[in-house]
Amino acid sequence: NAGVTQTPKFRVLKTGQSMTLLCAQDMNHEYMYWYRQDPGMGLRLIHYSVGEGTTAKGEVPDGYNVSRLKKQNFLLGLESAAPSQTSVYFCASSLRQGWDEQYFGPGTRLTVT
Amino acid sequence: AQKVTQAQTEISVVEKEDVTLDCVYETRDTTYYLFWYKQPPSGELVFLIRRNSFDEQNEISGRYSWNFQKSTSSFNFTITASQVVDSAVYFCALSDPTSGYSTLTFGKGTMLLVSP
Numbered sequence: 001n002a003g004v005t006q007t008p009k010f011r012v013l014k015t016g017q018s019m020t021l022l023c024a025q026d027m028n029h030e031y032m033y034w035y036r037q038d039p040g041m042g043l044r045l046i047h048y049s050v051g052e053g054t055t056a057k058g059e060v061p062d063g064y065n066v067s068r069l070k071k072q073n074f075l076l077g078l079e080s081a082a083p084s085q086t087s088v089y090f091c092a093s094s095l096r097q098g099w100d101e102q103y104f105g106p107g108t109r110l111t112v113t
Numbered sequence: 114a115q116k117v118t119q120a121q122t123e124i125s126v127v128e129k130e131d132v133t134l135d136c137v138y139e140t141r142d143t144t145y146y147l148f149w150y151k152q153p154p155s156g157e158l159v160f161l162i163r164r165n166s167f168d169e170q171n172e173i174s175g176r177y178s179w180n181f182q183k184s185t186s187s188f189n190f191t192i193t194a195s196q197v198v199d200s201a202v203y204f205c206a207l208s209d210p211t212s213g214y215s216t217l218t219f220g221k222g223t224m225l226l227v228s229p
Contacts, residue, residue: 031215040122042204042221043158050215058216090158098208098215099146099165104158 002026004105006091012111013081021076021108023091031094032074033058033102034066036087043090049074081112115140117207119220126195126227134190134223136205142166145209147181147188148217152202161203164188195227 007022023032034046035058045058049068063085065077074093078085089108094100116139126132138147149161162172164181172179176193192199202224206217 043219045216048216101160107156
């Protein structure tokens with residue numbers, strides 16, 4: 001039982017490049033989330049999903065896209081990376097509603113130069 | 114709109130001291146949920162506690178205790194006899210009907226440094 005895993009752990013991109021971050025959970029959770037963490041800003045929600053095939057915008061969705069084609073996977077895409085997207089990205093999942101405990105992945109440190 | 118304020122950016126204590134981390138929230142709703150998460154230096158966030166708005170009983174778990182006061186919209190976290198392993202960033206969070214209870218609003222976190 002791996003919980004929530006994220007791929008990759010580190011990545012350096014050049015401005016304008018694209019990439020996809022993969023989040024996988026093996027707990028059969030319905031809800032999945034993508035956050036970014038920046039110094040002094042806490043955790044901010046980018047996008048989330050309440051079930052397979054669904055996605056919704058969070059607090060800071062601009063510049064990102066997501067897909068939830070399979071229940072266990074939640075992908076975060078950057079189509080044209082910008083230095084402002086340099087951050088640590090966390091994926092999380094919860095069993096049902098937002099009031100359930102969220103389980104977090106180890107994070108992906110992304111640097112955009 | 115819902116909001117969570119953790120006014121203490123960083124706290125430094127010496128081992129065995131007691132320390133309280135403050136959390137003040139704003140919500141227009143009567144039914145909501147409050148959380149505390151811990152982020153140790155390794156980076157992965159760990160759930161500590163959830164409290165619903167109808168349960169104002171204080172909670173104690175070992176050296177950890179939580180004081181929920183609706184009258185002051187606060188959900189404070191106390192560590193008794195702190196240890197070096199308690200060094201981490203601690204986040205308070207809120208889930209309420211504004212998001213359909215689908216998401217959490219996090220405070221900016223309090224970094225706790227416990228020195229030997």
